[in-house]
Amino acid sequence: MVPASLTAPRRRARLPYASVLVAWTAFSSVSAAQTTAPAPRPQDVASMESIIGALYDVISGPAGQARDWDRMRSLFVPGARLIPAVYRRDSTPTLLTWTVDQYIATAGPGLESRGFFEREIAHREERYGGVVHRFSTYESRRATADPAPFARGINSIQLWNDGRRWWIVTVYWEGERPGNPIPENYLKP
Numbered sequence: 783m784v785p786a787s788l789t790a791p792r793r794r795a796r797l798p799y800a801s802v803l804v805a806w807t808a809f810s811s812v813s814a815a816q817t818t819a820p821a822p823r824p825q826d827v828a829s830m831e832s833i834i835g836a837l838y839d840v841i842s843g844p845a846g847q848a849r850d851w852d853r854m855r856s857l858f859v860p861g862a863r864l865i866p867a868v869y870r871r872d873s874t875p876t877l878l879t880w881t882v883d884q885y886i887a888t889a890g891p892g893l894e895s896r897g898f899f900e901r902e903i904a905h906r907e908e909r910y911g912g913v914v915h916r917f918s919t920y921e922s923r924r925a926t927a928d929p930a931p932f933a934r935g936i937n938s939i940q941l942w943n944d945g946r947r948w949w950i951v952t953v954y955w956e957g958e959r960p961g962n963p964i965p966e967n968y969l970k971p
Contacts, residue, residue, distance in 0.1 A: 818860060819855050819857075819859070819860060820852045820855050822853075822856035822857065822947065823856070826853070826857060827856075827947040827948045827949070828947070830907075830914060830948055832948075833857055833941065833948040834902060834916065834918060836857055837854075837950060837953070838900050838901055838902060838920070840857070841889075841900060842899040842901075843893070843897070843898065843899070844897045844925065845894075845895060845896055845924075849893060849894060851890065854882065854886065855882055855883075857949070857950050858882045858949065858950045858951075859942060859950065862882055862950060862951055863879055863881065863953075863954075864879075864880045864881075864882065864953045864954075865877055865879050865952065865953070865955070866878050866954075866955055866957075867955065869959065896924060897924045897925055898922065898923075898924065899922065899923045899925065899926050900920050900921070900922045900923075901920065901921060902918045902920055903919050903920065903934075903969070904918075904919040904968060905917060905919065906967075906968065912942055912944065913940070913941075913942055914940070914941040915939070915941075916938075917936055917937075917938055917939075917968060918936065918937040918938075918939055919934070919936050919937075919964060920935055920936070920937055920955075921933070922934070933957055933958070934964060935957035935958050935964070936955060937953055937954070938952075938955065939952070939954075940952040940954075
């Protein structure tokens with residue numbers, strides 16, 4: 783979004799546009815430097831497929847196994863969000879919005895204590911330049927040998943390529959539930 787002060791009719795500008803741009807760039811650089819991600823495994827961020835695979839891999843594991851949360855942090859751009867769409871007992875929809883560290887603190891203990899394996903079973907994507915939106919249909923099991931998943935849904939994953947590596951910007955998801963089955967076109971590999 784462009785601030786209204788930059789799109790309003792020009793009268794007598796208090797700050798030239800270049801000054802505003804320099805100030806914004808300096809602020810953005812400081813903010814990004816203060817919240818840098820851990821160094822990633824190069825193979826995790828080399829391609830879109832590898833970063834999606836790393837995302838599913840890092841949250842998956844048997845009961846009692848610690849996850850490599852620094853690996854997870856390394857996949858996300860600073861300021862990234864994880865947003866589940868949830869439904870209260872009275873069926874009221876709501877969104878939870880977590881930073882990566884809030885997700886780790888909130889969901890991490892359950893993933894580690896109960897066992898959790900999630901994998902992509904189909905996907906669709908759209909791309910413009912370095913920006914990608916990927917609908918990633920998933921299924922979740924408590925153990926890899928479980929005959930059927932206990933949950934399925936769709937992760938809406940926004941990705942960005944900065945010319946050097948892939949980053950996850952947002953993961954926004956909703957689980958399948960009665961009255962809201964996954965449409966067939968999102969189940970085709």
